[in-house]
Amino acid sequence: xxxxxxxxxxxxxxxxxxxxxxxxxxxxxxxxxxxxxxxxxxxxxxxxxxxxxxxxxxxxxxxxxxxxxxxxxxxxxxxxxxxxxxxxxxxxxxxxxxxxxxxxxxxxxxxxxxxxxxxxxxxxxxxxxxxxxxxxxxxxxxxxxxxxxxxxxxxxxxxxxxxxxxxxxxxxxxxxxxxxxxxxxxxxxxxxxxxxxxxxxxxxxxxxxxxxxxxxxxxxxxxxxxxxxxx
Amino acid sequence: xxxxxxxxxxxxxxxxxxxxxxxxxxxxxxxxxxxxxxxxxxxxxxxxxxxxxxxxxxxxxxxxxxxxxxxxxxxxxxxxxxxxxxxxxxxxxxxxxxxxxxxxxxxxxxxxxxxxxxxxxxxxxxxxxxxxxxxxxxxxxxxxxxxxxxxxxxxxxxxxxxxxxxxxxxxxxxxxxxxxxxxxxxxxxxxxxxxxxxxxxxxxxxxxxxxxxxxxxxxxxxxxxxxxxxxxxxxxxxxxxxxxxxxxxxxxxxxxxxxxxxxxxxxxxxxxxxxxxxxxxxxxxxxxxxxxxxxxxxxxxxxxxxxxxxxxxxx
Numbered sequence: 001x002x003x004x005x006x007x008x009x010x011x012x013x014x015x016x017x018x019x020x021x022x023x024x025x026x027x028x029x030x031x032x033x034x035x036x037x038x039x040x041x042x043x044x045x046x047x048x049x050x051x052x053x054x055x056x057x058x059x060x061x062x063x064x065x066x067x068x069x070x071x072x073x074x075x076x077x078x079x080x081x082x083x084x085x086x087x088x089x090x091x092x093x094x095x096x097x098x099x100x101x102x103x104x105x106x107x108x109x110x111x112x113x114x115x116x117x118x119x120x121x122x123x124x125x126x127x128x129x130x131x132x133x134x135x136x137x138x139x140x141x142x143x144x145x146x147x148x149x150x151x152x153x154x155x156x157x158x159x160x161x162x163x164x165x166x167x168x169x170x171x172x173x174x175x176x177x178x179x180x181x182x183x184x185x186x187x188x189x190x191x192x193x194x195x196x197x198x199x200x201x202x203x204x205x206x207x208x209x210x211x212x213x214x215x216x217x218x219x220x221x222x223x224x225x226x227x228x229x230x231x
Numbered sequence: 232x233x234x235x236x237x238x239x240x241x242x243x244x245x246x247x248x249x250x251x252x253x254x255x256x257x258x259x260x261x262x263x264x265x266x267x268x269x270x271x272x273x274x275x276x277x278x279x280x281x282x283x284x285x286x287x288x289x290x291x292x293x294x295x296x297x298x299x300x301x302x303x304x305x306x307x308x309x310x311x312x313x314x315x316x317x318x319x320x321x322x323x324x325x326x327x328x329x330x331x332x333x334x335x336x337x338x339x340x341x342x343x344x345x346x347x348x349x350x351x352x353x354x355x356x357x358x359x360x361x362x363x364x365x366x367x368x369x370x371x372x373x374x375x376x377x378x379x380x381x382x383x384x385x386x387x388x389x390x391x392x393x394x395x396x397x398x399x400x401x402x403x404x405x406x407x408x409x410x411x412x413x414x415x416x417x418x419x420x421x422x423x424x425x426x427x428x429x430x431x432x433x434x435x436x437x438x439x440x441x442x443x444x445x446x447x448x449x450x451x452x453x454x455x456x457x458x459x460x461x462x463x464x465x466x467x468x469x470x471x472x473x474x475x476x477x478x479x480x481x482x483x484x485x486x487x488x489x490x491x492x493x494x495x496x497x498x499x500x501x502x503x504x505x506x507x508x509x510x511x512x513x514x515x516x517x518x519x520x521x522x523x524x525x526x527x528x529x530x531x532x533x534x535x536x537x538x539x540x541x542x543x544x545x546x
Contacts, residue, residue: 014459044464045466045470051462053461054457054458056458058450058454066448068448079371079372082313084309084312085307085315085319086306086309086316088302088305106297106301106306108297108298112467113375113471114374116442117537128299185449186446186448187442187446188446189441190373190374191373
């Protein structure tokens, strides 16, 4: 298995819900707490496992705002694991998830230096490294209903821009999405082979068309009514 | 990269200390097997104490960098994969080998017998391996191209042997010890080598990198600008990687570092007849301060690719 995320840059609205859901779940999860320093001050600082940045792509009038959530890419060639001197960082054989054993980490920061994606952040209070676990304490939990056995960020995403799945299975949703939408990994030139893939924004016409196809007659009538009422 | 003083102090101090011990051991081996001379006990003791204390101070300082030092003992466990682990193992292995060497030397009435020779050669190799590992810690980090290049490791090795040679020369000069090697000449050559390596290094890091905000975001066909970094105050990432110094200041500091670390000591050694010999210690200290500045620049000029996500156009 090669578990990871597909992130749709076309539909992500940059609401930061994934980041807050992640913080909420993981601060009380197996690697918690995710501490903050001076949380209610002017300059709070704390460890987050997911961060969202917004970019302007291309120049006006063709410019487009793209929101890019980034967490651990669970790379195939995870240098963060190789450089770790204590053996705290490891990549699981069975599903490719990169994890940190909180009891072994000595907080030397070397893994954060080795990560090109800024996925690792030092916990300011505990002095150990924190990173995305792909909610390993959710996705295998038999106590949860099956549809909830997904990372917290995926479950919470209001635009369904995050999809969780197995990239080794060619018939999984993630694999199909990557093929259909030409998904790609970030900074391929460094050779880390990130598992997480990003779907580039679609051409406006194309995305409008796909919305048009799925609209039923009743929905069309409803929209027409809405438009009339708003006028 | 944010320069952490504990790490700067560690690499300079431990590098110079192990360089000094390497020269001492080479001196002994050469004395015994080639020059057929006698080991100078006083110089040996002074160099051993000085070298070992610098090495130890450096290693202790490096643990100050750890956020969770109670797990530092685990750092010896990943010798097969991690350069930091290898560095730790070699650094700690040096002590017993060197002490055994001194013991055998003492037992054989300060003659380097076969056992001492084996231990001495081993200590030299371990010492060089330690500095090599230090260099590789940085050189193995692909996200920082200012470190991930072929000059990093040679520069660590040369600067360690260079500073060791200057310290050895200082000890020999003060003790009026007739060494088998001409440490004045070796130091001048090493200082010039060091300067050349640094110039090559500045040239290498001046070349354009392969990553850009385009490859970082995956938008390769258009201009990409950061609109919002997603946080209102500093984060671990901006603190660790967002270290910025004006280019003009960096360039001035380069000259200052090169002047203090290489040019001044080399000029002093070249014209050493003019000065009183006691100037050698202030000069050695100047070199070490210059090397600290050089190490500071090594961090300050390194630009991690994560900066691309925070708005840098190229690395």
